[in-house]
Structures are given as structure tokens and as C-alpha cells.
Amino acid sequence: MQIFVTGGAGFIGSAYVRALLQDEYPGAAGASVTVLDLLSYSGNRANLPVADSRLRFVQGDIADAALLRDLLPGHDAVVHFAAESHVDRSIAGAVPFVTTNVLGTQVLLDAARTAGIGRFVHVSTDEVYGSIAEGSWTETWPLMPNSPYAASKAGSDLLALAAHRTHGMDVVVTRCSNNYGPYQFPEKVIPLFVTNLLDGKQVPLYGDGGNIRDWLHVADHCRGIQLALEKGRAGEVYHIGGGTELSNRELTGRLLDACGAGWDMVRPVEDRKGHDRRYSLDITKISEELGYAPQVTLDEGLASTVAWYRDNRDWWEPLKAGSA
Known part of the structure; x- marks a missing residue:
């Protein structure tokens, strides 16, 4: 099996690629992987194995139609992670989000259809729904959607589903809740708070x-993607959630405890513009149809994540220095 992974040097994409190469998914044992990643600020070649005979890495843009025409033929499936994904950055400037997430996805869909790709998995987010006061989506x-990032992802979701309905492409869309774990770029809340606290700095x-x-x-997210x-089923959307809701204040308390810090290390800041109050995904469909269930408890996952950042300063310190 040959799998084409866009954005495979980013946080979630690289976790998926590493799992594939370690044969964690029996249905894809021995698969060969082509990673296409632009290596923008959050893409990092160090997230992937340096040398693996089953991995081909190409630095490039999903909006480069000529490059895709060369790379895609011969692959059995596309798993599309590549996206601009940070809400605060989208508020500061939305154009890169529309360019990559909307235009880039359409170029990739067209190229995949031309190349006769079997399955196209489009990886999306719960943020496309906006905010929900009670119950679950x-x-x-x-x-x-309420942010430029979420709007651009909603647009890409609809394009992917339209490719199925219009052209008969074998498209599946997944929407996940908030991810955390090792190798996450330290602008997102958990790695930002953990690395700040490890350096004795306050968290916002x-x-x-x-x-x-x-x-x-x-890891649970990637297992859900592989099940999809x-x-x-072609043309369907599947939710992938963790089943553990926390307020940001509750999460902050857990991270403070894990890092041996007190509330004096917390600095209240003005709320984000258009900040969605609550997200909650109903995962009944993927659980009943595909057998998905999260395996990593929040206690276990947060402990291992904090330990990873504590032990891997050589990975995150240059990233924080470069984005300062």
C-alpha cells in the first residue's frame, strides 16, 4: 500500500506517519509513505525519521499542481493534513488560511482525481461548527464557523464532500476535537504552557x-483517521473525540500541578476575539460503524506529554526562539 500524506511533517501528520512506519495499524502494515510538506513555520523535518526506506519526503506546496501531477500517480490513498491551523494567526491575517486550506485543498482534490487515487481522507476540525452551549454536535x-481559520476549514470540508457528490471521488472527512501530545508546535495552549512553566515563565x-x-x-486521533x-463510507463525515471536556482554567490547573507550579504563574489576558465558548463532538457514529474508542486517558496523556517536553528541550527551544 502506498499512502500520500500532506502536511506530514506537522504535529498530527507526523504522528500518523510515525505510526504507519512503526506498523501500528495492521491494515497498513508495510505501507510506503510519501510526505509532502512545505515546511512552513510549524512543519519540521525533525518530526520524521531521518532515514527509512519506506518514507519519501518532498518539500513542496499542496497548491503546486505540476508537482502533484508528478508525485500522486501510483498511490492508493491520500491523507490530507496540510493546513494553516492557529486561530490567533488567522485573526491577525486570514489570507494564508484561505490560500492553503481552501485553494490548496481544491488543487489537491483535482490532482487526486486526475491521478485516479482510491481514497481521499480530509482531516478537519470541530471548530467548523462554531460553539455549542450544551449537548454535542x-x-x-x-x-x-466563527474564526477565519474555522471558516477556511469549513470551506475545505465542503469542497471535499462536493468532490464526492460531483465527481464520485472516494472522499471521507474526519473532524477532531483539540489534540495534544509530543511534537506539537509550542504556540498551542498545552505545549506553550508546559514549556513556559518549565522555563519559569508565566502562562497567559x-x-x-x-x-x-x-x-x-x-495517537487516538490518528487511530481514528486510520479507521476512516x-x-x-465514501462521502461521510466522522467525528473523532477524546471524551474529556475541561475548561481552560481546569486544564491550566492540571498543567500547573504537573509542572510543580502555582497560580502565581498565571497571567490573565484579554479574551480572544470571537472566542468560541464550548466545543463538544458526538462520537457515536465512528464508534458504532468503525469501532473507534479513545485509548489514552487524559491523566496518562498529559503526564506523558509534559514528560516529553521536559526531556526534549533540544526540539522545542529553537522553535520558541525562532517564533519570539
Whole structure:
């Protein structure tokens, strides 16, 4: 099996590629992997094995149609992670998000169709739904994104599903809750807070800290993606969640405890513009149809994540220095 992975040097994409190369998914044992990644600020070649005969790495843009025409033929599936993904950056400037997430996805879909790719898995986010006060979103919930990032991902979701309905492409869309784990770029809340605390620096807590998120370990997310690749129905959307909701204040407390710090290390900051109050995904569909269940508990996952950042300063210190 030959799998083409876009954004495979990023946080989630690289976790998926490493799992493939370590044969963690029996249905893809021995698979060869081509990674296409632009290596923008959050893509890091160090997230992937230096040398593996089953891995081909290409630095390039998903919006480069000529490059895709050369690379895609012969692959059995595309797993599309590549995206601009940080909400704060999208608020500061939305154009790169539209360019990569919307235009780039359409170019990739066109190239995959021309190359006769079997399955196309489009990896998306719960943020496309906006905010939900109570209950949980099902896959048929209307899309009501509130940030430029979320709007660009909603657009790419609709393009992927339209490719199935218009052209008959074998497309599956996954939408996940908030991911965490090793190799996450230290602008996102968990690695930012952990690395700040390890350096004895305060952490910024938005608003009243009452915004609620469902936390999903990246390994569980990748297992869900693989289930969608292997067994998902074409044209369908599947939610991948962790089943553990925490307010940002509760999460901050857990991270403070894990790093041996007190609340004096928390600095309240003005809330993010258009900050969604709560996200919650219903995972009944993927659980019943594909047999998905999260395996990493939040206690276990946070402990291992903090330990990884404590032990891998050589990975994150240059990234924080470069983004300062």
C-alpha cells in the first residue's frame, strides 16, 4: 500500500506517519509513505525519521499542481493534513488560511482525481461548527464557523464532500476535537504552557478561563483517521473525540500541578476575539460503524506529554526562539 500524506511533517501528520512506519495499524502494515510538506513555520523535518526506506519526503506546496501531477500517480490513498491551523494567526491575517486550506485543498482534490487515487481522507476540525452551549454536535450539524481559520476549514470540508457528490471521488472527512501530545508546535495552549512553566515563565490565560474543550491525544486521533481510511463510507463525515471536556482554567490547573507550579504563574489576558465558548463532538457514529474508542486517558496523556517536553528541550527551544 502506498499512502500520500500532506502536511506530514506537522504535529498530527507526523504522528500518523510515525505510526504507519512503526506498523501500528495492521491494515497498513508495510505501507510506503510519501510526505509532502512545505515546511512552513510549524512543519519540521525533525518530526520524521531521518532515514527509512519506506518514507519519501518532498518539500513542496499542496497548491503546486505540476508537482502533484508528478508525485500522486501510483498511490492508493491520500491523507490530507496540510493546513494553516492557529486561530490567533488567522485573526491577525486570514489570507494564508484561505490560500492553503481552501485553494490548496481544491488543487489537491483535482490532482487526486486526475491521478485516479482510491481514497481521499480530509482531516478537519470541530471548530467548523462554531460553539455549542450544551449537548454535542453530530455529523449533520450545520457549519457555523466563527474564526477565519474555522471558516477556511469549513470551506475545505465542503469542497471535499462536493468532490464526492460531483465527481464520485472516494472522499471521507474526519473532524477532531483539540489534540495534544509530543511534537506539537509550542504556540498551542498545552505545549506553550508546559514549556513556559518549565522555563519559569508565566502562562497567559484568556478571559475568565471558562472556555471548554474536549481533549484528544494525537495517537487516538490518528487511530481514528486510520479507521476512516480503511473502513469509512465514501462521502461521510466522522467525528473523532477524546471524551474529556475541561475548561481552560481546569486544564491550566492540571498543567500547573504537573509542572510543580502555582497560580502565581498565571497571567490573565484579554479574551480572544470571537472566542468560541464550548466545543463538544458526538462520537457515536465512528464508534458504532468503525469501532473507534479513545485509548489514552487524559491523566496518562498529559503526564506523558509534559514528560516529553521536559526531556526534549533540544526540539522545542529553537522553535520558541525562532517564533519570539
